[in-house]
Amino acid sequence: MSVDAAVETKTVFGSEVPQPPQHGAAGGVMRRLNFGTGLVCGIGLATIAGWVTAIITPSSASSDTFAPMEPTYVYLAVLLGWFIGFMLGMGAFVGPLRWVVGRDITHSDAEYMAGKDLGRKRYWKYTTDHKVVGIQYLIVAMLVLGFAGLLAMLIRTELGMTWTSLFTPSFYNSMIGTHGIAMIIGMIVIISGPLGNFIVPMMIGARDMAFPRLNALSLWLFVSAVPMLVSSMFMGGIQDGWSVYYPLSAQAPPGMLGYQLTIIVFAISTAVASVNLMTTILTMRAKGMTWSRTPIFVYGIFAASVMGLYAFPFFQYAQILGLSDxxxxxxxxDPLNGGSVWLYENLFWLLGHPEVYVILIPSMAVALELMPVFLRKPLFSFNFAVAGIVGVVALSGLVWAHHMYMTGWAPAANYPFMLSTELISIPVGFLVLVAIGTFWRGTAWTRLPLMAVYAVVFNKMIGGVTGVYLSDVPADQYFHGSMFVVAHFHYMLMGAGLFGAMAGIAFFFPKMTGRFLDERVGSIGLWTAFIGFQITFMSMFVAGLQGQPRRVLDFDDQFNLSNWISTIGAYVIGIGMLIFLSAIITSWRSGVLASSNPWGSKSLEWQTATPVPLENFPVLPVVTERPYDYGVPDPYEAELDSTDQDLTEKAGTK
Amino acid sequence: MSTSTFPVSPTTGEPISTMARRSRLGLWFFIVADVAGTIALVISYTYLWSLNVNGGWAPPGATLTASQTNTALPSTPPKATFAAEWPFWAIFLVVVIATALMWFGYRSARSGNHAGLMVGAGLSFLVTVAALVFQWIQISTFPFDAGDGGYASAVLLLCASNIFHLLLLLFLGMGIFMRARKGLIDKTNWYQAQLTSYYMTWVCVAFILGAILTTFLVVSPNTDPAIFGTFKQQ
Structure with missing residues (x-):
């Protein structure tokens, strides 16, 4: 159809919209590109780049500071070749190139790129629909966490077999470092990626994210980084913990390049995702969705995006400088030539601590989001929860140096940082108090998501209280570098973070898949993992209090018992997680069908159909009330009632 | 069913003003991330400058006063000095000109002067190319190598950051010019030229930060630096 002979138009949400010229079939070259072409191009370019670099680099090349450079250069070329080739093969450069040459996409192109009528194929393409991106994020994040979890099992096996050694010390170190960074990356993504993308746009009443192509870009950048991280294990590994402090990192084998490039790429992915989420939340909320009517989960995702946006570049630049060295x-x-290892530590922890809240805040927010639904009462002090989130964001950038009390850097700064760290426990405490207040006198409809919230609150309290000890300089002198620290941050990141993700997945599963997550199997998995978690890390607290240092392969016999118990607990966690995973897989394939709003929630994402249509809402919704007014009389109805009553009273008087 | 009478996005049907508002906010957020990265570089530069670890800030052979010389400095014969200051300012000036031209193009687009837009965007692109060439010449003629201490490292990374920014500007400038040529930027739809102008303005700030550092924070004030060992592989 056309209004003008020269300009084609297309009906878009009821309006005739002029279209740029359509070049070929809708989607253009994107029709031919998918994950397969990405793999082929990535592997192909990596092979060529590595081969050419091996030819042109003299085998005798070396630097003043490091080991022979040939493997470093070749590995770097392979990683860069993989990255560029993969993104090229996925079609990441098509949009920017079309923009430069002025060949804008049409509505039909956009629909194709959003995966319209593509069926399951859309999950293997550079699809822009936020719901597809959410599912893709979920699967990739679970794969990353599964890989990191497998390494955790191997680490615990080694530590539990106190009578022998399974691995060489360097491979053990490599497993520790890779496990750490893979878990951190996976945990950063597991809520903000799947739920931030799938749920948030619907929750605010939008049709898509603000920048759909950037949405796909953030996902595929993340995907491209995963093989880089895994490949580092085959190049000597990451042998210096997830923080890769210098000078150890400088002396490490070429595998360190895998770590550095992973972080550089992942930081870009995070920045792109953060910009997209923040812009979406700020500019695309439905009419009537004031800040007091915006769900708490949206606040949580927004806060995580803010922290990711300002903090990740420091981590990224720390790795760029390290790669440059x-x-x-x-x-x-390199202190010999005017460098400073403390510079690295500062840059690293400028992200390193906000990153804890990038993981924790979405987890707490998802818990607070689903609690009113299952307790059928409003969130206890919505404003208090928002204040807690704002407080965490405000203070998150002022606490980094508590990780450096014992490094000797600026001892005079220890006490201000102790104060700021103890201060941040106040807004974090707000969130726990809001959760407890919401439980208070609630009528609990104890379904799987709410069970996971019980676990989150319990773990969060233990993690929070033990964290206060570590923020204290005198106490940290004893605890620093011990298994106590390891137990503490696992309570925060896994105990609160991962169990929060389980809560979120169980809660939103019906909307994402159209089916319920199997309550029975899921609950067995959840509680098995929870029990295993307590066994593992309570015992680790004991080992830490006894003085067992972290990251050490061989230790004194006095720590044997607690390590045996921790290892048994770790296997129980592993079994629990596998059971939960099996619940996800079987429910996804053949679970009980769910209606569009099976929990009777009041927020917008549940008010649209399941499966969710491409445009989310046929007509954009208008918000007229707060999202958690369960059990609160409708003010309008109440007004009508009182008017009726007044009239009755007046009639009676007459 | 109505036919749009105002400029709309061909993909979503939303008014261009809505797209512009959204994109402008997105750009500000990207600039926040870029600012954080630039601050990381500034911190690195000033941190190493202030500490002068092992007396290794200055390149070997850099001109130092007697009081600034210490025993930890390598005893190798002088071979290099600090970089000249004026090229940093000269390149900054070129980038400012490119930015001013883009602003001219954008303002022309808003007022319906298509020729002005073409001239502004085209010349901005060419001047950016010149800035990139100057930047490359500066890097290749530095009187020190990457391994010549903290100053050399920090300056080279600042220049690398400049190159990254210039490449981005080239991409954006070329896009604006090509799109202007095709009539995709005009009196009713100029927000992309506006966003490019905004970003170029931020890049000018990043360049001037580098120029200030390399002009006013050259010789380390720390004349009694800490002396550390080496982490060379033995």
Whole structure:
């Protein structure tokens, strides 16, 4: 159809919209590109780049500071080749190139790229629909967490077999470092990725994210980073913990490049995702969705995005400088030539601590989001919860140096940082108090998501209280570098973070898949993992209090008992997680069908059909009330009632 | 069913003003991330400058006063000095000109002067190319190598950051010019030229930060630096 002979138009949400010229079939070159072409191009370009670099690099090449450079250069070329080739093969550059040459996409192109009528194929493509991206994020994040969890099992096996050694010390170190960073990356993504993408746009009443192509870009950047991280294990590994402090990192084998490039790419992915989520939340909320009517989960995702946006570049630049030291022989972190290892530590922890809240806040927010639904009462002090989130964001950038009390950097700064760290426990405490207040006198409809919230609150309290000890300089002198620290941060990141993700997945599963997550199997998995978690990390607290250092392969016999118990607990966690995973897989394939709003929730994402149509809402919704007014009389109805009553009273008087 | 009488997005049907507002906010957030990265570089530069670890800030052979010389400095013969200051300012000036031209193009687009837009965007692109060439010449003629201490490292990374920014500007400038040529930027739809102008303005700030550092924070004030060992593989 057309209004003008020269300009084609298309009906878009009821309006005739002029279209740019359509070049070929809708979707253009994107029709031919998918994950397969991404793999082929990535592997192909990696092979060619590595081969050419091996030819042109003299085998005798070396630097003043590091080991022979040939493997470093070749590995770097392979990683860069993989990254560029994969993104090229996925079609990531098509949009920017079309923009430069002025060949804008049409509505039909956009619909194709959003996966319209593509069926399951859309999950293997550079699809822009936020719901597809959410599912893709969920699967990739679970794969990353599964890989990191497998390494955790191997680590615990080694530590539990106190009578022998299964692995060489360097491979053990490599497993520790890779497990750490893979878990951190996976945990950062597991809520903000799947639920932030799938749920948030619907929750605010939008049709899609603000920048759909950037949405796909953030996902596929993340995907491209995963093989880089895994490949590092085959190049000597990450042998210096997830924080890769210098000078150890400078002396590490070429596998360190895998870590550095993973972080550089992941930071870009995070920045892109953060920009997209923040812009979506700020500009695309439904009419009537004031800040007091915006669900708490949206606040949580927004807060995580803010922290990711300002903090990740520091981590990214720390790795860029480290890579530059390694490859170009600069000396940012080489004290012999004017560098400083403390510079690295500062840059690293400027992200390192906000990152804890990037994981924790969405987890707490998802818990607070679903509690009113299952307790059928309003959130206890919505404003208090928002204040807690704002307080965490405000203070998150002022606490980094509590990780450096014992490094000798600026001892005079220890006490201000102790104060700021103890201060941040106040807004974090707000969130726990809001959760407890919401439980208070609630009529609990104890379904699987709410069970996971019980676990989150319990773990969060233990993690929070033990964290206060570590923020205290005198106490940290004893606890620093011990298994106590390991137990503490597992309570925060896994106990609160991962169990929060389980709560969120169980809650939103019916909307994402159209089916219920199997309550029975899921609950067995959840509680098995919870019990295993307590066994593992309570015992680890004991080992830490006894003085067992972390990251150490061989230790004194006095720590044997607690390590045996921790290892048994870890296997129980593993079994629990596998059971939960099996619940996800079987329910996804053949679970009980769910209606569009099976929990009777009042928020917008549940008011649309399941499966969710491409445009989310046929007509954009208008919000007229708060999201958690369960059990509160409708003010309008109440007004009508009182008017009726007045009239009755007046009639009676007459 | 109505036919749009105002400029709308061909993909979503939303008014261009809505797209512009959204994109402008997105750009500000991207700039926040870029600012954080630039601050990381500034911190790195000033941190190493202030500490002068092992007396290794200055390149070997850099001109130092007697009081600034210490025994920890390598005893190798002088071979290099600090970088000249004026090229940092000269490149900054070129980027400012490119930015001013883009602003001219954008303002022309708003007022319906298509020729002005073409001239502004085209010249901005060419001047950016010149800035990139100057930047490359500066890097390749530095009187030190990457391994010549903290100053050399920090300056080279600042320049690398400049190159990254210039490449982005090239991409954006070329896009604006090509799109202007095709009539996709005009009096009713100019927000992409506006966003490019905004981003270029931020890039000017990043460049001037680098120029200030390399002009006013050259010789380390720390004349009694800490002396550490080496982490060379033995």
């Amino acid at each position: 390694r490859v170009f022989n600069t000396s940012f972190f």
